[in-house]
Amino acid sequence: MTETGETIETPPAIVAMLNQKGGVGKTTLTIHVAGGLADRGLDVLVVDLAPEGALTSILGYDEAYSDLDREVSLHELLLDPSRTGDVDDLVLEGAEFDLLPANERMVDRTGGELNGEPRARERLKMVLDELGAGYDVILVDNMPSINVLTDNTLVASDGVLIPAYAEALSVQGLDRLQKQIDSVREYFGAVRILGIVANRVEHNKQADAMLDQLHSEFEDGLGIPVFDVYKRVDLQRTIAAQERSIFAAEEIESDMAEVISEVASLVDNELVEKSQ
Ligand SMILES: Nc1ncnc2c1ncn2[C@@H]1O[C@H](COP(=O)(O)OP(=O)(O)O)[C@@H](O)[C@H]1O
Ligand SMILES: [Mg+2]
Numbered sequence: 001m002t003e004t005g006e007t008i009e010t011p012p013a014i015v016a017m018l019n020q021k022g023g024v025g026k027t028t029l030t031i032h033v034a035g036g037l038a039d040r041g042l043d044v045l046v047v048d049l050a051p052e053g054a055l056t057s058i059l060g061y062d063e064a065y066s067d068l069d070r071e072v073s074l075h076e077l078l079l080d081p082s083r084t085g086d087v088d089d090l091v092l093e094g095a096e097f098d099l100l101p102a103n104e105r106m107v108d109r110t111g112g113e114l115n116g117e118p119r120a121r122e123r124l125k126m127v128l129d130e131l132g133a134g135y136d137v138i139l140v141d142n143m144p145s146i147n148v149l150t151d152n153t154l155v156a157s158d159g160v161l162i163p164a165y166a167e168a169l170s171v172q173g174l175d176r177l178q179k180q181i182d183s184v185r186e187y188f189g190a191v192r193i194l195g196i197v198a199n200r201v202e203h204n205k206q207a208d209a210m211l212d213q214l215h216s217e218f219e220d221g222l223g224i225p226v227f228d229v230y231k232r233v234d235l236q237r238t239i240a241a242q243e244r245s246i247f248a249a250e251e252i253e254s255d256m257a258e259v260i261s262e263v264a265s266l267v268d269n270e271l272v273e274k275s276q
Helices: 026-039 054-058 074-079 081-086 110-114 120-131 148-156 168-188 205-222 233-242 257-275
Strands: 013-017 044-048 098-100 137-141 159-165 192-201 226-230
Touching: 013 026, 013 148, 013 257, 026 044, 026 054, 026 137, 026 159, 026 192, 026 233, 026 257, 044 054, 044 120, 074 081, 074 110, 074 120, 081 120, 110 148, 120 148, 120 168, 137 257, 148 168, 159 168, 159 257, 168 192, 192 205, 192 257, 205 226, 226 257
Parallel strands: 013 137, 013 159, 044 098, 044 137, 159 192, 192 226
Antiparallel strands: none
């Protein structure tokens, strides 16, 4: 409360799940980390900024994704954020967290239509300034690419989580991602790499060696925490069969809950609590 009595709402912490590689677990981890944040009692919004809409679909919202009749979807909002105040039925409410769904219109269109527009990289930020009000934290899932849409995510975000494979090629790819993050920083200021999530780790010597390399390069070398999430069919199953995270799953106890809780706790401690 301020002296005049009105409540000042703290803006949500915005976190990007980012890697230009596909199949590293961005979508899967978005759901489980969102579940972990909700489990901590936070109000969470998940944004599906990937035009293919995998996140929207696996959470059971195929209809919202392929609804071409609705006048305003995320596509229209990104092209004209001033329309955000006029839509009140776009965000879908879920038991664990809410979802701002992707729409099929975004495929092959949103990025291209945004390119060359003024303030093309600031659109998501403008949309979330309005739609995100009232949430404690927003997680943005992304397409595997470095383009105007992922730039939008970076401009809107306070922090980035990077899911990565613990294999040599993936580690090299992190250089490009770092360059993208640096280029956005130059124009839009702080966005921090919160952590690397080594994902789908297998139990063998090669994987152990890559994990060692990731931990020494990022954690010891740069002070960026690295989390080890092992390959577990339960991480797929709770989503595919129950449309929810391991934290709300029925009859599944995942041994990965602890490490994913640590990721959620990092986001909470570094971004959410500090802003309140
Ligand atoms: N830790 C994991 N254990 C087992 N399967 C996983 C794990 N993480 C992701 N997957 C599976 O790997 C595939 C790719 O993951 P996904 O989240 O779609 O990656 P991205 O969004 O980066 O393309 C999906 O089938 C997903 O269910
Ligand atoms: Mg994905």
